[in-house]
Amino acid sequence: MTSNIVFSEKKQKDMEWAKGIVSRIEADRREFVKYKDSRPITDIKHMIETSAELYGDNTAFYQKYKGDETFTAISYRQMIEKVNGLGTALIHHGLQGKRIAVIGENSSEWAISYLAVICGTGIVVPLDKELSKEELKHLVQRAEVSCVLCSSKYRSVFQEISAELDQSLMLVDFFAEKETEGVFSLSELIDEGKALLQKGERQFVEAEIDSDAMSVILFTSGTTGASKGVMLNHKNLAADLMVSPTVLKVNTWDIFFSVLPLHHTYECTCGFLMPLYKGAAIGYCQGLKYIVKNLQEVRPTMFLGVPAIFENLYRTIWKNIRKQGKEKLVKRMIGLNRLTKKIGLDLSGKLFRQITSVFGGRLRLMICGGAAINPQVLNGIGDFGILALQGYGLTECSPMGALNPDTAPNPSSIGVCFPGFELKTVDLNEEGIGEICIRGDNVMMGYYQMPEETAAVIDENQWFHTGDLGYIDENRYAYITGRKKNVIITKNGKNVYPEELEYQLSLSPYIEESFVFSSTQPGESDISIVASIRPDMEFIREELPTEPTDQDIKTILWEEVDKINKTAPLYRRIRKLILRKKEFIKNTSNKLVRFAEENKVE
Structure with a gap:
């Protein structure tokens, strides 16, 4: 499909940059860089507009609301209409160029709010919903937030914060049916924006994105309590989206299961923006206690998680197997399947259908990030016919650092470097272990209002020093041994x-x-x-x-x-x-x- 989007001279230069990344992907001759169908995108606005053109009738989001029996499907066409409506309304209310916070449980409302801010309204500030009121108040002040889009659960918290601050906050409730107590309804704002568009108010839809300017402020949780504000631009995110699906296959028919907090870059980039880039769908989990129920309802094909989630699910599977007295039988079946795989015959689907039904029966790929995971868990999940991979990332890298290719996974490794990005170790000790450094378009602009801290981690040659220690083997797979400060x-x-x-x-x-x-x-x-x-x-x-x-x-x-x-x-x-x-x-x-x-x- 030919895009109808017209580019200015600046955007034409951005398109040349994006085409350059795609060219580097195509020129990469490493065996595991197998999938070379990435399309050039200049920014996130360009991404969702082209995705809406390409995949208009595909489902973008599956959402289940309280009291509903089934999940509601929202198409790419409906998504872009909602984003354009909300963005138009926010600009109409004087928020163009402002810092706008988004906070709440994972939902299509969170996603649409994020996109409406970053795609032409202002700078988005995703906030951690686990923080205390005082911590949230501090971050709102520090980031100079003018508006907060939030789920109903956090409405009263920000009403209190707004009353305590010198500047007033415009508050928007994800789930409110109508405006009350000075708090706007998200659905009403979307409808208002759609009406304004009909009247010719096109500031949002015609907004040109400066892909080099700060567009996201992400506060790291940090173990010392001193949060750093990571500044990202559209190029950081667009670069990650173009290179990461080169080492694993993402299909338009895939359904991602969203359970990790969306304010983290791992889930935000890989479990939210990535599916939308590739025309896939996202099913939102209603909460940790609903994981198993929602898995069986959504029946996803892709699942992003952290070690704790994967280990608990794996432990639960074996616990149920033991309760049924089938441990020896299942182990024999695993042994048999390992033998048949060697001759190209995978019996997982038949042997372990009852076990994989816990995940909905269609799950094909699980990706673990956030921390190192026991490779026995990854191998164990693989024994049941679900490929489980490990990746590596940091907020400062938007977050993609490395990923195991789906054609040649190494469960003990964090993976390989992406096309066009660079990864090395420096200051090696006698054991060959050094600090891992990353360079590429994915590396952050710096820490918000912290130039000294920025200079301490990004050197004069633009290498980001991760603070992680590890090594790279002869096949270019990377391994983490620990944190430099620990x-x-x-x-x-x-x-x-x-x-x-x-x-x-x-x-x-x-x-x-x-x-x-x-x-x-x-x-x-x-x-x-x-x-x-x-x-x-x-x-x-x-x-x-x-x-x-x-x-x-x-x-x-x-x-x-x-x-x-x-x-x-x-x-x-x-x-x-x-x-x-x-x-x-x-x-x-x-x-x-x-x-x-x-x-x-x-």
């Missing part, structure tokens, strides 16, 4: 990577989660490596004939620790074990807060 250095100058030990501990079925740190005791000549471990009590109880005592549990855990110690050099061995009975303190991204003293006690 490295434990012994008195002899040896490096111990706590994340590496935690990862090894996670391989044990007896261990739910762990936290490795160092301590110095009076009279000791060097530091001691300590592992605080929260056991998987359900699994332990299944294995033991009687209710285990603390000593029974510690004995089991020490046996698991000793397996690691036997193969580790002396300086890397775990010397002390703490039995942890409650979950570790984490931030809103579900990452361990390493410097919280409460995490170091029983």
Whole structure:
């Protein structure tokens, strides 16, 4: 289909930039860069307009509202109409060029609000719905937000914040049927904008996007409590969308299952903007407690998650298998299928139909990001006929850093670099481990109002220093060993990577989660490596004939620790074990807060 969009001289230059990325994709001769059908896009507005032209009648969103029996389908044509209506209304209310926050549960309303802001109204500021009122108030002030589009749950919070601030906030409720108490209704604004368009008000639909200007401010959750505002532009996002589907196939018939928070770049770029770029659909989960129910209703083909979600789902599958007394049978079936796969015959669909029905029966690909995952979980999911991959990203990279190709996945690796982007390690130690650095159009503009912090991570050659430590093998697959700031250095100058030990501990079925740190005791000549471990009590109880005592549990855990110690050099061995009975303190991204003293006690 030929696009009707007319470009100015500036946009023509942007199109040359986009075509240059597509040319680099086509010129990439690496075997795993298999899919080369990316279309050039200059910005997100250009992306959704061309997607609406190409896939108008396709479903963009599946949404289930409270009280509904089934999911409602919203087409690409309906999506663009809603975006244009809302954007027109927001400009009419004086918000052009303003900073506008979006907050709430994952929904088509969140998506349409985000697109209406970024595609011609102003700068979008996605906010973390898990933050406290005071934290939200601080970020609203810091980002100089003029308007907040939110789900009904957060309406009163922002009414209070607005009353406390010097400047008033325009508030828009996703789900309100009509304007009340000075809070606008999203649906009414969309209708208002559609009427204004009919009258010829075309500022929004004809707005030209400056793809080099700041368009998104994303506040990182950070483990220190000091959030940084990551500034992204349209080129950052457009570059990610063009290169990432080159190492895995995304089809127009795919349905992505949206469960991770949309304010995170991982879900926002990969689980929201990416499907829309490729003409796929998105089904919105109603919440974590509805995952299994919604999976069976939406019947998705693609699922983006984090280790905790995948590990819990995998553990639940095996728990149900054991309850039915079918563990030995299923393991034999897995063994059989592994043999038949070697001769090109995959029996997964027939052998494990009952198991995969938990995911809706059509799931073909699961992508894990956010943190390292036990490769046994990825392989285990794969045994049931669902390809499970690991990727790597950071907010500062919009977020794409690396991804495992679907034609040659390596479950122990974070993946390979994308076409046109660069990945390297610097300051290598004697073990060949160094800091991972990334360069490309995906790298952020910088940290909002923090020039010194920006200069500390982006060098003069435009390499972004991630703070992650790792290495790259001879096949160009990358591996993470830990965070630079978390490295434990012994008195002899040896490096111990706590994340590496935690990862090894996670391989044990007896261990739910762990936290490795160092301590110095009076009279000791060097530091001691300590592992605080929260056991998987359900699994332990299944294995033991009687209710285990603390000593029974510690004995089991020490046996698991000793397996690691036997193969580790002396300086890397775990010397002390703490039995942890409650979950570790984490931030809103579900990452361990390493410097919280409460995490170091029983």
